[in-house]
Amino acid sequence: MNFFKLSLLLCLIPLAFSEEHLVTDPHLPRPLIIELPQNSETRSDDPIEEARLRCTSWRVAVEANNLSPWKTIPADCVDYVKEYMSGGGSYETDLEIVSNEAAEFARSVDLKGDGLDAWIFDVDETLLSNLRYYGQHGYGSEIFDHIQFDNWVLEGVAQAIKPSLKLYKEVRKLGFKMFLLTGRAENKRSVTINNLTKEGFENWDRLILRGGEDEGKTAVAFKSDKRKEIMEEGFRIIGNSGDQWSDLIGAYVSMRSFKLSNPMYFIS
Amino acid sequence: MNFFKLSLLLCLIPLAFSEEHLVTDPHLPRPLIIELPQNSETRSDDPIEEARLRCTSWRVAVEANNLSPWKTIPADCVDYVKEYMSGGGSYETDLEIVSNEAAEFARSVDLKGDGLDAWIFDVDETLLSNLRYYGQHGYGSEIFDHIQFDNWVLEGVAQAIKPSLKLYKEVRKLGFKMFLLTGRAENKRSVTINNLTKEGFENWDRLILRGGEDEGKTAVAFKSDKRKEIMEEGFRIIGNSGDQWSDLIGAYVSMRSFKLSNPMYFIS
Structure with missing residues (x-):
């Protein structure tokens, strides 16, 4: 399945926590789009449960600032985010x-x-x-x-x-x-x-x-x-x-x- | 239910991201134990599902560094963490x-x-x-x-x-x-x-x-x-x-x- 087709805009925006020690060398990456690799393993036979697991993992990675910067949510997580935001979720x-x-x-x-x-x-x-x-x-x-x-x-x-x-x-x-x-x-x-x-x-x-x-x-x-x-x-x-x-x-x-x-x- | 009886050790350990600008005034809190207030609302009638929701929320808060410092996991989340870490979880x-x-x-x-x-x-x-x-x-x-x-x-x-x-x-x-x-x-x-x-x-x-x-x-x-x-x-x-x-x-x-x-x- 095509989970985590996430387009990421990797640019030179500071991602470190302390401005003083930012690495701002010009050899570091310029804006580019990255697609997260598909994950071959699945944890559940139920595709809905599988999507829930993977989209939760994605969301936790977002909250821990592991995926920044990102541009849009993964296409396969739209229903998940909708449910999460709209009362059914947490x-x-x-x-x-x-x-x-x-x-x-x-x-x-x-x-x-x-x-x-x-x-x-x-x-x-x-x-x-x-x-x-x-x-x-x-x-x-x-x-x-x-x-x-x-x-x-x-x-x-x-x-x-x-x-x-x-x-x-x-x-x-x-x-x-x-x-x-x-x-x-x-x-x-x-x-x-x-x-x-x-x-x-x-x-x-x-x-x-x-x-x-x-x-x-x-x-x-x-x-x-x-x-x-x-x-x-x-x-x-x-x-x-x-x-x-x-x-x-x-x-x-x-x-x-x-x-x-x-x-x-x-x-x- | 007694979800989130979480003992928190609030101490003066720096929680800010930049050492230079830490607020280290002595009027700030000394080590003390805090118990998170119980939440009166529930999102699910199923107590297992309810625990899963609440413990996931707790875990996401941990990953986003919102609860630091904390000393032990919430007593009600032991089964959740066990499952999370042991193949059944993500x-x-x-x-x-x-x-x-x-x-x-x-x-x-x-x-x-x-x-x-x-x-x-x-x-x-x-x-x-x-x-x-x-x-x-x-x-x-x-x-x-x-x-x-x-x-x-x-x-x-x-x-x-x-x-x-x-x-x-x-x-x-x-x-x-x-x-x-x-x-x-x-x-x-x-x-x-x-x-x-x-x-x-x-x-x-x-x-x-x-x-x-x-x-x-x-x-x-x-x-x-x-x-x-x-x-x-x-x-x-x-x-x-x-x-x-x-x-x-x-x-x-x-x-x-x-x-x-x-x-x-x-x-x-």
């Missing part, structure tokens, strides 16, 4: 575990009381769900279309991710400074504010979007730069919640990071 | 995907030909499997016992992890310098060499074990220090394969890291 349970763990950690922190202990939240697929959009676009099996997605964002109808809303409220109540750091562009500021507010997210301290000076930066570079600015203001970034590894890695990282599940897309 | 498939991806990446690298492109492999649960030992000790549900484990290591009968052996041979053939970097102590050098050789691992360039000067270091610190020494010798660490996040994060990280699945234990 997406919600996965988010609850991470949210509960983050809340336990937040409660365990002895805040200094100087107003400088901070928590960063990403927005898309972290606080707000675009599942309705992705459901209409193959759950990550279609190549990402910026224009169509922008139109969706401008509707301002993305829904709160419930475990994240619960975590958000608790972290805020504990006294952390609340930073929202999103790859959305500055021209989406008001629709983002309205969407977040309508969905129950309130009283953040700062909403940081991509400005003109951030154009052309990878998400890792953009978010690292913004965390640097935050730290240089004196804030201690205690926690960071995001659905992309690019929300969490790079330079000036938080004391502890929480990776929310997202098998639908990858951002470098 | 452990082998998970390892194959990561190994295949690492091999694709290795092949895509344009080696400079100066003998300085390097790949690091951890040993336990990366090249060699201690599954027989852990199977006799509750698959990670018992607190780790250094003395018993040392006795097991001294037997020298750990088995090759097949997908890793395949990757090892391919990476070596491609011309990478082969570094084995393990938390095993220096006094295990000869038994480790014999065990590795017997299992088919040959012609590595350097086997680095914990020496006297490394005592008391966390695995993250020990392995970061060793990578620093390797890089200072002029090597470019292109790939790094390990089953623990502490094999991969910290300072002087590789260009790309590959996290092998391990739901049985956690090393800081």
